Amino acid sequence: MAQQHLDPTDPTAEVVTGDALAGYLRTHATEFLRALRLHRETGGATGSGEESVDAARALRRSARRISGSLHTYRPLLDPAWSESMRPELAWLSGTLALEHAYEARLERLLQALHRLSGAAAFPEQVTMSGGAAAAPPERGNLTVGAAERGNLTVGAAKAGALLDRQLTLARTRAHSTALQALGSSRFHAVADKVAVLASEVPLTPTATTTDLGPLAGAARERLTDAITALPLLTAGHPYNAEALIHGLSPDPSPHPQDGPWHQVRLLLRLHRYAREVLDAGTPVDVRLLTAGQALNRHRDASEAAAAAAQAARTPRIAPATAYALGVLHADQRHEVEAARFAFQRAWQREAVETV
Amino acid sequence: MAQQHLDPTDPTAEVVTGDALAGYLRTHATEFLRALRLHRETGGATGSGEESVDAARALRRSARRISGSLHTYRPLLDPAWSESMRPELAWLSGTLALEHAYEARLERLLQALHRLSGAAAFPEQVTMSGGAAAAPPERGNLTVGAAERGNLTVGAAKAGALLDRQLTLARTRAHSTALQALGSSRFHAVADKVAVLASEVPLTPTATTTDLGPLAGAARERLTDAITALPLLTAGHPYNAEALIHGLSPDPSPHPQDGPWHQVRLLLRLHRYAREVLDAGTPVDVRLLTAGQALNRHRDASEAAAAAAQAARTPRIAPATAYALGVLHADQRHEVEAARFAFQRAWQREAVETV
Known part of the structure; x- marks a missing residue:
């Protein structure tokens, strides 16, 4: 359409100009700040509750959109500002994404081990009707405990335990890294820049008439x-x-x-x-x-x-x-x-x- | 058609009657005898040349057809004869099939190991464009030698060597079993029965008018x-x-x-x-x-x-x-x-x- x-x-x-870009950037900068506030309120980087996870996801979501627009519509934006902003946003969303990635990876692998063992589907999880259909759940709550491993073979159970150990360690490290990042002056500098962006988008003089x-x-x-x-x-x-x-x-x-x-x-x-x-x-x-x-x-x-x-x-x-x-x-x-x-x-x- | x-x-x-069945059985009994003669001439069970393999394949091929027709068109044939014949043919083709099966299985597994190692395709073999397209070759000449394993990982090479050892042993055993079978009085009794079948099919009295x-x-x-x-x-x-x-x-x-x-x-x-x-x-x-x-x-x-x-x-x-x-x-x-x-x-x- x-x-x-x-x-x-x-x-x-219909010609869409830099005004639309400015609106879009302001919207996602505001989203970013809202998510940041929520993240701090729900325990920040030390929290692991659902709200905290949602907040981190929302943070990444707006950071990706701001960064992506800066890239695609680069000629309409102040180059110096734009070039200093993008790597910082990439660093931030990359750092925040890691913990969730390890968690989801472990979830995916443990689910696959269960499927491969012909074990029954998890009670409250995705029905494992087949790998093709079974996307990993959006939020990874690790439901495969030691008790549920009872019906795995020794090999599958040991593989699961090994992956659990390795990926949980990686996740813990990613969590610490994210914690450090969110407390760093580097992060505060990005947050400040986004706060400015929420009210004032550094467009070039011709941007508002550029298609x-x-x-x-x-x-x-x-x-x-x-x-x-x-x-x-x-x-x-x-x-x-x-x-x-x-x-x-x-x-x-x-x-x-x-x-x-x-x-x-x-x-x-x-x-x-x-x-x-x-x-x-x-x-x-x-x-x-x-x-x-x-x-x-x-x-x-x-x-x-x-x-x-x-x-x-x-x-x-x-x-x-x-x-x-x-x-x-x-x-x-x-x-x-x-x-x-x-x-x-x-x-x-x-x-x-x-x- | x-x-x-x-x-x-x-x-x-168009009504096809027991005459057609008799013709079919005679044809395949003759084929069986021809293959048996060829098999003996090319070294019999001790031979492993291409002709000997072809002869064994032809033996199994006709044995399966005779046995299958005996099953499908049972009511048109002398029941006592038919019932004594089928298990003997099944025993024979089963015994002869094993050696080739182990050989083909090893070939398939070694080819897969090569494909999974991203190794180049075998010079004179099937182009391994993908597992789906790559049916195992009809005749298994084991072309994967130690030299060709050079570009496999240690694991793949060791797995190949292990499979080679185990399946070659199984194949050697199957070869001995086939050798014993072809020299047995049980086999000579089947061959004699097939020789009779080549000229005289024991149809029931009404078979030639049965559809x-x-x-x-x-x-x-x-x-x-x-x-x-x-x-x-x-x-x-x-x-x-x-x-x-x-x-x-x-x-x-x-x-x-x-x-x-x-x-x-x-x-x-x-x-x-x-x-x-x-x-x-x-x-x-x-x-x-x-x-x-x-x-x-x-x-x-x-x-x-x-x-x-x-x-x-x-x-x-x-x-x-x-x-x-x-x-x-x-x-x-x-x-x-x-x-x-x-x-x-x-x-x-x-x-x-x-x-």
């Missing part, structure tokens, strides 16, 4: 170019067995084949935020969301697979533990492949319906 | 009933993650979920042989072949996955070996899932086009 904004050659297109369309179009083009370079034909063939092709490769680094997909995930997000500036109030394009969710799942599965492989390198583990971690790694790589298939489906539909 | 024979209510159907159609129809019905009971809806959804659902189950027996698929594989073969009797000279239905190949692949992957799991239970293996075997097991279970998907596709097409 708002495609018109993205086509600079469309004479019927945002071409800049949003360029963001879209960067996305479609990156997607064109993806192996979508292969991804569209179910069971192409591509994602696991380096499953036993001597290279311990994350699968290099995942890189271009991660890149598209970021570009898709930038494109979505660019559209949000233009389409204020318009509901989000569902197909774009679906494609984005597939890429989130791709990233999560890719990192979970790497965590399983990493855990298998722990010295002196039992062969049964290593075996379970191997099965788990392959299962998550299969999820990577499934996510690519889902993205391909969502994107092709998108292309047909909006072009 | 020959569907008419299977519909007993079709008044235009084979309803019996072939019943074989088809047993097949379609068994297929109806399969979870085809799930199988038709790519990445349903069903096949690996007991990947870490404490139950060491082969996946019980595979049973119904194995059963359909046998019923599909019986249906195909039943049609061969009716459709003498007509080319084989390609879609039926495709569906059958998918089920062969299902069986092969299922057994390869079990072999990997079994190898992982070897005492005192290194964790890296166990990890590689876990990845391999999961990979082969994905192949199981992919084969079900392929069968579902082939069969649905079949149903639409021939009903």
